[in-house]
Amino acid sequence: MWRIAAATALVAVVMNLLITYYPMLGPGDAAQFLSDYLFGLSVMRAPEDVLAEAWDSLIRAPSSSWSRVAVGVNACVDVVVCGIGLLKALGLDAGNNVDHDTLQSREDLTETFSYFMEKGVAAERFFADKKLFQKIAQTASELPGAKHFVGGNAALIGQKLSTNPNLTVLLCGPVGPKLHELLGNQIIVPPDSLQAVDEYHLILEYQAGDTLGETKAPQANRFIFSHDVSNGEMNEMETFIASLEEFEPELIVLSGLHMMEGQGDEERNRRLQEVSLLISEIPNEISVHLELASMTDTTYMNTIVEQQVLTLVNSIGLNEQELLFISQAGSGPHSSQEHWNGAPDIGMVSDIIFWLLKEYGRINTRKDSDLTRVHFHTLAYHILATVDGYWSNQISSVAAGARVAGSQACGTDTIDPSKVVLNSPKEFVLSQTDAVLKNKKMTLSPTNPVRVWQREGISFFITPVLICVNPIRTVGLGDSISAEGLLYSERK
CATH class of the missing domain: 3.30.1110.20 (Adenosine kinase, small domain)
Known part of the structure; x- marks a missing residue:
């Protein structure tokens, strides 16, 4: 016990020295500096191993878990x-x-x-x-x-x-x-x-x-x-x-809107109206997550947005293509770019997520929307964003989603550090449009894998992903990521 106490005291002294002699460092940045330094001393351990261990220490079950989940319909x-x-x-x-x-x-x-x-x-x-x-x-x-x-x-x-x-x-x-x-x-x-x-x-x-x-x-x-x-x-x-009514779920996970894209405009719009009405009939006490998937028809996506389908659900899950497509359909941030050039820029992604929740979410005094959570996943990193006051345990949620991506792609029950690689950005800006946040940078490291920031009543959680070098199966990764994230989420 005395060794633990001595080590704790030493860390506190070093932190105070860093803040004293480098006043531009806040407590969080000083902790990150010390974390990166200690990681540098442990050169014998692979960063992938350190990251997997850090996730395990962060992930905690929610205080109140779902017990009955209804899933439909594709x-x-x-x-x-x-x-x-x-x-x-x-x-x-x-x-x-x-x-x-x-x-x-x-x-x-x-x-x-x-x-x-x-x-x-x-x-x-x-x-x-x-x-x-x-x-x-x-x-x-x-x-x-x-x-x-x-x-x-x-x-x-x-x-x-x-x-x-x-x-x-x-x-x-x-x-x-x-x-x-x-x-x-x-x-x-x-x-x-x-x-x-x-x-x-x-x-x-x-x-x-x-x-x-x-x-x-x-x-x-x-x-x-x-x-x-x-x-x-x-x-x-x-x-x-x-x-x-008979099953009495606490959580509903809905998907399949993208499957209607192949229908004619008139038939598709009629059916979308019927589906929207059915979703609106779900009791408010049941949490609803909508999982989006690949679409190509901007008119159809615009119809989904205009019919306020997004406002009828509490949470959505989507990848980089779907996020950019929503922005293009709704003339949101960075909608002029046709596609991502390589890994999606974190600042740009956070801008679109922020716009999505501000435009269509239950933010401030808006009462005509239930949307309060966005789970974004791409190959190298994941971002979870929530309107403050509606969800808890989201650090565990985003970390658990990233962890399952690395294990499932490789076909292993747990992360195998020899089969994955860490290839996420080490440093990023929080926004490409906000005058203040575009000049504020954050770092991601194996020892501190989940970073958090706030923007006008919305909390962002980001973590890197361990990418499988030789994936066994890529199908369903996004679905597993969203499912795992929901398992560790708690709606207040």
Whole structure:
């Protein structure tokens, strides 16, 4: 005990000396300086090992946990294959790198896959030709190494949540025989959600360095496409809402809006209005999280924003593409840029999240919105932002989400430091638009992995991610990140 006391006293003395002789350092900066110095002394330990240990020490269960969670409404069977291998099996050669909003042919598939592979970013598209899609799906299923998994954001989130023995999970979605078998018995599926035929999604994965013609992947990722009718119309939404009264959940996780993108404008807008009305009927005491996914139609995203869908939920989860897309649709900050150049700039990301919560969230005296939480995830770092006074335990939440990203991508139960790499920015500015914050910098380090700052009643939490060097499976990472973050979150 005396050694602990002596060490504590020594740290306090050093901190006081730093603040005395370097008055520009605040207590937090002085602590960071000392933390980085001590880390430098421990050169025998890899930063990845130090970061994983720091997360473990930070993550704490909330004082009040969810016990019943309802998840809906998109579900399917994912057929995961090597993307380049499938294209070769289909007799397709490399073509131009062109992004097609909707896939009409084999050539559209090749060009769009190559377009996103060159950027190393995830994307999802609708394949319009049903018969051709079925032929491609059969080829994919029979390809050597093809694997079948639970698919669809709702089913993936439900599957992840169900690994917690303290949770009862209800899943509503188009659940066919194969999917029901993959889900197992730990998830409750309402009888009305069971159907005779499964919906299939094809997941074309690639690794860093893979080549298709002259295109080379800068990092591992995946491209998804499907011809999905049930999920494309969110047919299970009514069943989902009808099941809530009997199930009595404390938390609802909703996804599938992106699946309606392939419909015609009139039909899509009509269905979106119906879905919005159904969401508005959920009792206020039930927390609602909306998981967004890849979209390409700015008009559709603008319709989602204009119909105030975001204001009907308490929390949203999204990645860098979806965040920029919302800003473009709503003419928000940095909306003039077409895409991110490499890793998204942290200052720009925080600007868009701040605008999102200020414009559409329950901030200050605004009472016509329930949105108070945004969970943003990208390859190298995660940011959680909450309106002050509505959520707690968010340091644990953002750290837990980042931790599961590093372990799941590598297929390990816990972080294996030898299989991951720390590649997040070491220093960043808090904003690119705010006159004060754009000149304020923060640092991220393995010993102090979660940094926090405030901006006009909104708290930001950021942590780096340990990136898997040779990922086993990239599908569903965002869903697992959001699910894990919600498990450690507590709504006040």
